Amino acid sequence: MIREIIPIAIREVASGTRVLDWTVPNEWNLREAWIKDLRGKTIIDFRQSNLHVVSYSAPVSGRIGIDELRSHLFTLPEHPDWIPYRTSYYRETWGFCLSHNQLREMTNPEYEVRIDSTLEPGHLVYGELLVPGASSQELLISAHICHPSLCNDNLSGIGIAAHLARHLLSVQHRRYSYRFLFIPGTIGAITWLAQNRNNLSRIRGGLTLVCLGDSSPLSYKRTLAGNTEVDHAVSHAFQHMEEKTETIDYVPYGYDERQFNSPGFRLPIGSLMRGRHGQFPEYHTSADNLAFVHREQLASSYEALRKIIEVLEANRTFLNLFPYGEPQLGRRGVYREMSSANHDHQLALLWILSLSDGSHSLLDIAERSGFAMETLRDVAEILLQCGVIEEK
Amino acid sequence: MIREIIPIAIREVASGTRVLDWTVPNEWNLREAWIKDLRGKTIIDFRQSNLHVVSYSAPVSGRIGIDELRSHLFTLPEHPDWIPYRTSYYRETWGFCLSHNQLREMTNPEYEVRIDSTLEPGHLVYGELLVPGASSQELLISAHICHPSLCNDNLSGIGIAAHLARHLLSVQHRRYSYRFLFIPGTIGAITWLAQNRNNLSRIRGGLTLVCLGDSSPLSYKRTLAGNTEVDHAVSHAFQHMEEKTETIDYVPYGYDERQFNSPGFRLPIGSLMRGRHGQFPEYHTSADNLAFVHREQLASSYEALRKIIEVLEANRTFLNLFPYGEPQLGRRGVYREMSSANHDHQLALLWILSLSDGSHSLLDIAERSGFAMETLRDVAEILLQCGVIEEK
């Protein structure tokens, strides 16, 4: 479905492949999964909701007494209408997830149970798209795709990533290349890192996109280093937004930023989100559905991401070519180009001339001067055209 | 007139001389400038106030209709008694500045107008004085001299600079050499920098002196680097003054600190002021006159500057010659010399011994210990005389 929006490559990595400290696991496929009463009436059917089966459940078939069956049934008593999401990657077991109301109606002594699944050598599958830019330096945007039927966590991230990619493909000039990953959480990031280990130096920074459609404030989780270009770019974008935003320090828990920031890689990847990992009641339940995410929040998350990308694209470092005193700008046509400029723009110009000594990027200048990157970018463009500065 | 106070050298740099990215402009001279009514009654005469003519006005002579004339007349409607100060360096034009009340009385259809000026090769003229000290390292004090008949901006700075120079000439021992500049703003600083380009490494720091006579609080604008010795010295002096003071970060706008701090030079020159550039109503008007500056404010600005200079002169770095444990001070006569010292002075002494490891100057010690430089200087002098420390 992502391919209806952008032309991702679909990569397959065979089960058994060594990836860093891990091995790509067998592939789990599920054909049927239901519980029926003995009269053949379907009580639970995975075709109604793919949350109904514990992910990676082993096959099972036959009549099972309610007492034994109960130990394979998972509910949320505090939210009796919701179905939990459960997975059991590394312990062979089986189980069903259902609403607590459904469980209360299961009063018979026995039920017919069937899970027709296989866990066999196959492939780990992920999507990847490189949107090339003027530079081979890459910004990495990653979304996880492993949560069945959950909308905020993870469909919102997938959607926003795909639409950002579509936008970037439509833009004539991109300074950076952009790499988009649509990967299963943890093992997908580990697999991608293992397969691309020798090309990681091209990653200049990036973001994982998670839980971006709910009504919590837009939040940024810093990279482990905490003061990288991405951190400054998000900080600047947030300051110049009307929306209330929050920024939190790195914690080695959450989504795939954990893998990217691990000690062997230390890729400066932060995370953009609204509701935080594990901290909203709908998290990992059937209530994380289309009703839980809002068009306005998705749009605003997308706009914030665009803004961050714009800041990164604009964050060039220049050299004042006339660094001794103030250059005579009139003679070089700068004032003519800035004819529509007001006093503020002139001060922005003086800041750029003053700090463009090779050790301050436009973002540094923005932080020190208080000007928006947009203003600095436009003024720098004039100075560049008039031959007063050059890119370092 | 400055020469009535101190023996400055007067330097002349010929029009057409290349100075950094600029060229010394032609010299503007004005012999006559007036507006008369057709009966010969003088309405405006530059001999009444040299603000009446837009600086650098081209010559004009003849009868001019009021409508055309109006486009050459500049007033301040919100302050109908004040004459604005206007200049037109790089665009050939002419004009008169007058009070709005004067303009209102100009009801005739025509006037006789005359500006007898020349704009021809000549010289840029500035004043310079070096007060030599024990070290060839220099502190630079600069005042601009280009504003006609304005008292706070710039006569107050000129006066205080001249009196500081006179004081320093009268002092027997000066650690640093002091260079005083009386220069036209911008082009003067650029010209001086161009002519002294190869000797700038001797500049250890300095101040531009501007707007020091009005009733605003004494203010310091930091150097671009923001943490240089001058910045620390002013910070210390301000902390140990009773007067309310303010400190603001560097902005690449204001007076000649802009040129000195430019990327190619990065001279650590801050700025001492009261009213700030462009932020008081009298700025660049005839109301910036003798009534606007106050004897007490000028005196207090001067005293603050003296205090800053004292801090810089006292800021030496010493080595404790007995750094292993505490030296036996009694045996070396230190307590005898400090006989009048109270407990506080003894603690000052311990701080000097404790931090004089070559990487802390007295100002560093003052900042860490809270002692006044004056106390530390006096105690260090005793330790020096008793052979316990030596200058690094």
Next chain:
Amino acid sequence: MIREIIPIAIREVASGTRVLDWTVPNEWNLREAWIKDLRGKTIIDFRQSNLHVVSYSAPVSGRIGIDELRSHLFTLPEHPDWIPYRTSYYRETWGFCLSHNQLREMTNPEYEVRIDSTLEPGHLVYGELLVPGASSQELLISAHICHPSLCNDNLSGIGIAAHLARHLLSVQHRRYSYRFLFIPGTIGAITWLAQNRNNLSRIRGGLTLVCLGDSSPLSYKRTLAGNTEVDHAVSHAFQHMEEKTETIDYVPYGYDERQFNSPGFRLPIGSLMRGRHGQFPEYHTSADNLAFVHREQLASSYEALRKIIEVLEANRTFLNLFPYGEPQLGRRGVYREMSSANHDHQLALLWILSLSDGSHSLLDIAERSGFAMETLRDVAEILLQCGVIEEK
């Protein structure tokens, strides 16, 4: 008496020995010291309190008129029941200290006075104990022993040091070696430093213990550098205590931390205390007695010190051996070992893996993550046993 608790070595250094900038002084011994009225009634006797004689008093014997005698008598009028503590190291004199009430009763015109003392070549005496550990790196614990009959300042420090040493001797594994010093203030520290000058590189850090039994809040005075391992360890221990604590910056005044932190040595030695040097009324008086110190405060000071030592012992630096992405912990038995662990412990584990890149110690990880060192130490132990990390 310390030897009843721990097996200290008693070191003697002969009078006249050069120690750094000092010389070990003559030894002062006192056999008798009293004031009697002419009827032979004892008014003051040093056998009642050894504070009664000014330390280092020269011998005196005979009848002395009350006026002359008064100039040799020291009292505290504002605390008429207390006897002051006085010493006169480097000026030959004699004197008695007594309560102001005692002085008021001395109404006779003459008294019989006797001080039978000697000030002759002898030895400076101090106690030392090395409790060896796995590493030859040492933590230094120092208490001063020069204050006669004062309980908070200095018996509390001596007692706590001795009991810590006894505890450490009873512990099977000690990572560091511990050196305990029981030394006269200033000259003792200088003597020890002089005698051990070539072995100081083994001192990793330490504490002087002073005034630890009164009811002031537990306080830590930082090392001169202020950010050493000891400073961080105390900060961490204080944060994880229920007791209210205070931390103050280094001042080159107080106890022997002055000598240890002097520029030639810069040993990172902080100071643990309650009441501060010179800042409680009982300081250097007979009121600094057994009633002034409290069992609970001594116990709590001791526990705090134990906690600080535990933090230092636990502060190892590890290397994550599987730094690329997250290691597969299940396969390595980590989860089995952590079976009793709750979510918090798992987050502690992720922090250790995330920051164990060789440049972060466990204390760095504790500061960044907010986890207690105890938790991190226990989790690191599991990771170490499972071969996931190794000590750097």
